[in-house]
Amino acid sequence: MIKIYHNPRCSKSRQGLAIIEESGKEFTVVKYLDETLDEKELSELITLLNISPIELVRKNEKTWKEDYKGKELSDQEIIKAMVENPKLIERPIVVNNKKAVIGRPPESINDIL
Template structure:
């Protein structure tokens, strides 16, 4: 099953959702700002993306700038920050079995569906 971590207020996330809708494939939507992601789920997503946790952080978010910018954090601390403040998570993220992609640009999603 394909899953999209979606923020309806984000234009790139809406574009990613539209790509999935037009693909004709079954998928589920997780509005991650409303349905919090667990620490273990986020670790799994980062593993599927094959990136470092810091690469999933939206560094222009106000909460990052005010609370975390300029501070050296471990991977575990970065993950905890994203779980506590889900707005920090880059979006959209699409997961398809053992593959995942960040939909920036949205066309990245096409590589895994």
């Protein structure tokens, strides 16, 4: 089953959702700002994406710049920051079975459909 971690206010996330809808495949939408992820779920996503936690952070977000930028943070501390501030999570994230991709650019979603 395809799952998209989606922020409706984000244009890239909306474009990613449209790509999945056009595929005609069954999927579920997780509005991660409303249905917040816990540390375990976020860690599993990072593992599926095959990236380090810092690569999932939106570093231009005000919260990151004010509270975290320039600090020496462990991977676990970065994950905790994203759990506490889900706006810091890059979007959209699409998971299809054991594959995952960050939809930036949105066309990269096609790689796992």
